[in-house]
Amino acid sequence: MNTKESEMQQQIMQAAEELIMDRGFDATSTTDIARKVGCNQALVHYYFRTKENLFQQIFVKNIDAVLEFLDAYQFEGSVEDIVKKIVEAYFSVLSQHRKLPFIFVSQLLSNDDRRMFVRDYIVENERRRRVYYRFDGVVQRAVASGQIRPIKTLDLFMNIVSLIIFTFVSLPMYMDWLRKDEQEVQAYLQERQEEIVRSIVYSLRPL
Amino acid sequence: MNTKESEMQQQIMQAAEELIMDRGFDATSTTDIARKVGCNQALVHYYFRTKENLFQQIFVKNIDAVLEFLDAYQFEGSVEDIVKKIVEAYFSVLSQHRKLPFIFVSQLLSNDDRRMFVRDYIVENERRRRVYYRFDGVVQRAVASGQIRPIKTLDLFMNIVSLIIFTFVSLPMYMDWLRKDEQEVQAYLQERQEEIVRSIVYSLRPL
DNA sequence: ATTTAATTTAATAGACTTATTAAACCTCCG
């Protein structure tokens, strides 16, 4: 039992991640994963025992990546600067992995156990919650100093996340319904990013 | 072949709608539907032939309901009034059917055919598109008159929808992770509704 | 009352799923 993951194990996880991110958890069978890797289906179970377990490992990996990303910011500067940085950061990641928000959300909604699993992983963990607390501090100081209008941190957080997430979640509709090609989508995402920053920042102007 | 749907057919559709709205399309089997109604599983196929067909009928019913709802507004008054009305309207419907936004979105994302089906149903239909055009007129007039800052109608539309939809989509996380009971959720939704209106309206203030 | 038509059921085909088991295949160490 190596502590190092074998080559094959990584390949399987990689393939599984791509397939799940592309088609969702339920629509991805262990047979699909094996076919993509080019190995036997039983091998997926040999390394991960259950499909659920495989999913959780992928999930945790992605959560860690996002948290680390956010944590890297020292949250310096004005709220405006921070909002801009957060939006930029999310957009740069999600532009590469457009379906991630949807998969993330859908898996958390359809399955109570997984929701609890994430709660234990993030919310119940002091170190991981720190990211939010730091943000809270910055926002409430800005409110107190009159730099921005009064707003609850949770509301501001929800606003930011809503606008970002939904942009990507609705992207397939934008493309198909308005018949946009890849180039137009790129431009749209860029404009949308700027507009989101504007909308948030403007909505925070003192009365 | 009656033009009027039989009693049983309606029961099946009703049961299917409830189950699908609660658990999603994939997680709802025709057997589940039949069990809920108390009839034989084959009867579901007798009336609707395929599960996909059953789903589409439910989908169209809900789309029509939403569009009719929005169309009922004459879009009079300031942009501020209209935004407030739209948000209120959505919240009043979605509070009763909290999972609707998620089911709606997830079904549109996971299945290309369904996305095309909706495109043909809404986007390609002049009468149904009218709702959006009317909104566009109001917004651009308000921009031209300097009543609100310059903004594309699509951006404003996306902002409104994002904030509303994501509130409901993330509700299960809010409840489980922050351990909120039903009463607290009610209050949260009320506050969130007001905050969304505030955020939108403030974000539109002229520079 | 008998025939016709619509509804409902039981049974089942056929295709997938996840997961397990035992056997085969390597690779490396003594």
Place this chain on the structure above:
DNA sequence: CGGAGGTTTAATAAGTCTATTAAATTAAAT
């Protein structure tokens, strides 16, 4: 060389799912 252990495979159990078929039942109509 020979066995030991980790790796990979084929085979398959046991379950799910949609959809179809033919038979049974009910209702309506002449």
